[in-house]
Structures are given as structure tokens and as C-alpha cells.
Amino acid sequence: MTDKISLSQGGGGLDSKQLVDSIVKILENPVLNAQDDAGIVSVGSGKIAFTTDGFVVKPIFFPGGDIGKLAICGTINDLAVMAAKPVAISLSLIIEEGFSKDNLNKIINSIKKTAGEIPIVAGDTKVVEHGAVDGIFITTSGIGFQNDSCQPSGSNVMPGDVVIVTGSIGRHGACVMAAREELGFFSQIQSDVAPLWELLSPVFKAGGNEIHACRDITRGGLATILSEFASSSHIGFEISSTTIPIDPDVKGLCDALGLDPYNLACEGRALMSVSKKVSDEVLALLKSNELGKNATIIGLATDSHPGMSYIKTSIGGRTILEPPAGELLPRIC
Amino acid sequence: MCLGIPAKLVEINGFDGVIDLGGVLRNCRLDMIPGAKLGDFILLHAGFGIEIVDEEEARQILETIEQAYGGIPV
């Protein structure tokens, strides 16, 4: 075991989980232990969801968005998937000396546009010497109101639940990978970065506490979220690979680079585990929104193999679906 | 050892080509498959076209299976 933090621990997969677990163990409290996308804190008679996220994406400007849009969507979505209406956001910038003012303006305007009605109410700016950060790092935090009628959590998945994904997977991860100049792919795989509150709030309203779990699919991809749900809820999943929506350009890139789309990040997609009673209605509501038009049922939760997700392949075989270990590297061999 | 995938050849400039993988484009070298034509599917490996996919064989494989294993046509 090494005594240094490795890059693979930022990848969102098993290595990242190890790092996060070690930190949570020290900080230790019931809210943090749940490791949901936002912490739920009781304030008076209500519940506030509170979340924070750091953004270090490269490149800063990518097809479909930029670090600013990503930073706002990331925080809105962490609140949204907890059925918490986003109320306010804070913004912290760490900027490398020499960073272009023009680029900074573009990013701030993108933040403003993406946040829309949600106010940025607090902020901080630091400038550090050249090389201390790579261009610009952004941290956003957000608060939202969660009401009693819907409190999804990764530990609430029930056997028999229907698993729904709100759209095609892996776009953001593929977009960022394709944008790596040294790999030589030129094309515009657009990131799927988008705020999810407008898509999800009617679903929470209609489904209430039949919406058992909901999480946005970010680093580590679909496989990671399934693994988190399976572990927190002590249930298993049976997923059908042929139902999982993957766009042809994302698949093409993954095939060329030997990447698994189930491990690639999204930034505008949610995975939901809902009671069978409401699954049809949830699907219809999602599909009625442009952002959810490709929403699909991809499988079921089961009590037969707690903690494990199995996937049925295109030839009818059955195999385990595991999250990635660490850094995703393109491969040839 | 050999991640090779079929990619559609959409541009040819001598031995430089451009392939399309479901909408993602990349340059590739065609030195090993000089007979490749626009619209062909080529086997792409590490930025090189190493073979042209034989469409007739690709189609035939299914017919062969049907005959050999008593397939049920749909």
C-alpha cells in the first residue's frame, strides 16, 4: 500500500470510494455516513439538503459546455436527486495567474445562464501562482428544500423496484475523452451536462415516497451508481444490457479506445429506483420532457444476490457489472 | 491484444483516410489496405486500417449458420 494519494483515487470508481470512505470514517456522523449526493439536515420543522462539489475538468471548454456550466449543474443535480428544490448556490474560484480574463468572463456568464432563477448568493476568489492549479478550479455548494413527501436515498432501494435511467449514458465522459488532443479524435461528442431539477421535480411530486432512490450518474458511470445502491441498500440488481441507451458516437469512441460506457461519466442523467406501482407513470413523465425523452427501464432490484449487480448480455449470457477500479485509460492491447 | 473495430471510411487522401465510428471521426492510415474504397468498413487498430471488412462474408455468416444449425427464418 502506498502512502501517497494516487490519481486513480479521483476517478470515481472503487479507488475513489476507498479514499472517501477513509475520510468519512474520521468525520463520522449519521448524515455523512449515508454518503448520499446531498446531506439532509433538519432545520426547525423542515429539511435542508446541503451539497458541495469541486470541478477540475479539462478541457475547460468542451463541446456542449464548460467548467462553469458543469459546476452549476453538478450542484443543482446533487440537490435535485435528493428531491430538494435548489434554493441558493455559492461559488468559489481558484484561478491560476495568467488565466485569460476573457475566458473567465465566458465562464461566469455561463454560470449565470445555467443557474437561471437560482441565485448565487455567496462566493470567494483566490488567485494562485502559475502552476499551482491548472487554469481554474471551481467549487460550488448549494442548499435546497426537501419535503416529507419524497426523501429518496441510496439506502432505500427495495426488492422488486424498477430501475430507470433518464437518458443515454456516458456522453460527458466520452466528450472529455474525445477532446484529449493526443488521442486524435475530431468530432463533436456533445457533453450531456444539464440541470435536472425541472425534469425530476414532477416525478417526485407524482411518485412521492415510491421514488426510493435517485442519484445523478457522474464519475464512475452507471456501474458505480448501481454498485453504491446495491451496497447501501443490501440488494442486488438484474440489468438488461440491450435496454441501456448508448448513443452511436459514444459507442464508437468506446469501442475504439477499449472503454466501457458503463464506467463513463454523465453530467445530466439520473438513475432511479422506484416502486413498480409508479414506474409507468415515472417513465411517461420523464419522456414528456426533452431531457428525458430517452428515459428507459433498464432492470429490476432483487433480494437474491445482495450487493451484486448482474447484467444480461446481447447474446443472453449473464455476467457481473462492476464499477471501474481507478483511472480510465484508453487501451489498444 | 488486438482491439480492432469496424469503422466506415469516409474520406481518402492517398494513404491518409478519415473513418467514422458512429459519428466520431478520426484520421487513419490506409497503407496496409490500398484497395479500400469510400464507404467500405475497415478494421481499425491503433490508427491503422489493417483489413477491409468483407460485407459478403458478414452477411453470409448468418446464412451459413442457418443452414448448418437449422435456423428459423424471420
Added chain:
Amino acid sequence: MIMNTNDLVANLEKSIRENVRWPMTIMEVCGTHTQAIFASGIRSLVPKNLKIISGPGCPVCVTSQNDIERMIKLSKQNKVVVCTFGDMMRVPGSTGSLSKSRSDGADIRVMYSPFDVIAWARREPQKEFILIGIGFETTAPGFALTIKKAKELGIKNLSLFSLHKTVPEALRTLAKSPTVKIDGLLLPGHVSAIIGVKPYQFISSEFGLPGVISGFEGLDILIALSDLTRVITDKKPIIINTYKRIVHNEGNIIAQDLLANVFKPHDAIWRGIGVIPLSGLTLSSEFEDMDVEEKFDLEVPDCPEPIGCRCGEVILGAVTPPECSLFRKVCTPSNPIGPCMVSFEGTCSAYFKYHVEE
């Protein structure tokens, strides 16, 4: 008339079940097959008495510790850029890995195609660009073309560290081995695209073993297994090509010519196996000046294998990963001890990822 896939698969499964009348062991040689067989769920579709073991067809897994140390040494040289496939980044040598070297400040770049490095070398003429050449006959022709082009263009700051190896010689070693007991071989589809069918004939003619050249889709592999189990049952030692849409009998002559022109065979060390005569490729005399060994001293202290690591036996199919005492307990994808765990196509990595216990 196109058959419905479910019916096709059902028929193939039935055929395999009928063919496997007694316990059979087949070896799939190619790391991409190892990965594809697990990912497509084929193990859940074939009868239990068809044992599928993995062979030495993972170029990363068979790269010796010494060679990894030499890569690391290269990366520490002044004004050097090491260009490698992503596969090689995390493989542990005895003092570290390329990934660790990069964290320590070495200029190491992941490439998708070695051909791209020609442009990189032109853009930064003050640095020496070193290609790490790994891969079998599928990949080596691309490196050959790159070296040839670079020479034509008069590029002086590009060199190759060739660790390329060739498959037929390794298959000969396997076939001769007293510890490896197999009934047939699943042969690598893309290596075959280059070398054709003929180089495998000795497997059946000298060793009485059948082999089937297979593609990599789930359906391709099922078709190949159906044919392979049939010829094993019928005791017919022949070589069959089921990947006809890609593999021609004679292979790709232009690629073979590139290999013959730019490389020459030499003895190579396969990790865990030892020296296999004439199984490696080194630059021919015309291109010697682009060989990294002409430009740098690659001497490294001898590296012992990590204690307890059984990668060498794993790649020969002599043991399965769970039989290694380090597997899963100490050696994991996050903390790989040997290359079979770190390579995505390594047998240990696959067994770990897919929770295979035996």
C-alpha cells in the same frame, strides 16, 4: 434470410452442449478474447465441463519486469518523451511504473496511434520521442510503418523500444509444455488478419491439436466454440477460420512485408515463460539507428519476480488466478502485484472483475 439472434444463440448453445460429451479444456490465446468471453457472458452459456482457460496472449502481461524497468529508466532520461499505449501505464516493475514516473515529473504521453508521434516529434525537435512498441502481429505492422515513414521524412528524434512478440512461437511452446493440458485452441482473430491461417498449421500437423480462428463479438465466439468443440469430439485436428469477414487465408501481405522489412526476429523473454527463441521482433539493420538501444544505455539490475506472484503460470494456463495466494487478498486492480492484474485483458484482472472463484 436472417435468423433471429435468440434462436441462433439457442442453436449454438445446443450444438456446444451436444459436442461436449466429456470434460474438455480449451485455451483462448488472446487477451481480447479473455475480456470478450467474460463481458459477453459466454461462461454462463456453455456447459460446466467445457473448461476455458486463458493463454499468453496479453502483450502487457508477458512483458518482463526487466523490460518494464528499462521503460522506467528511459522515462527518467533528460529531454525524453516516452509515448505508450494506455495499457502499459500502471504495470508495476520493481521500482515503480510509468504512471508513477509521470507523477514524479517524467514526460510520458498516452498515444492512441504511434503514427501520431511523428507529428509530435516534428513539433518538438529538441526532445527525443521514444515509442514503446508492445503488441503482437496485429500491432507491430503499424509500428513498422511509423518507423519507415519517420525515416523517409528524415526524423532524427524518434526511436523505438521494441517489445513486440509473435504468437506462433508461443503457441509452439504451449503445445510442447508438459504442464499445459488442452484439447483445442481458440485462435486470435486480429493477429490472424495479419498472418493468415498457414502459420497455425503446425499445431494440428505436429501436435494433433485443433484450432479455430475466432472474431470477438459474443456471436463470433459462440460460433467458434461450436466448431471447436465439434472437431475436438470428432478427433479432427484441423485449423478452421470462422472469422472470414476479416481473415483471409494468406493474411495481409502488405502488413507481412512491412514486418519483414522493418523488423527481424530475435529471441525474446516472455514473462513467466522465459526465453522463446525467435519470438520477438527487433529493428532490422536498415532501421537500427532508430532503435532506442543505439541511443541509450538500457542496463538495469536484474529484477526478481515479486514473491508469491504466479503470473507466469497464469499466462500459461497452468494455474487459474484463484489458485494464486496473492489473488484478491493482496493483489487487486487497485494494488496490482503482477501484470495479469493490471492489464485490462489480464486473466487475473478479468477473474477479479467478474468474481470468478475457480
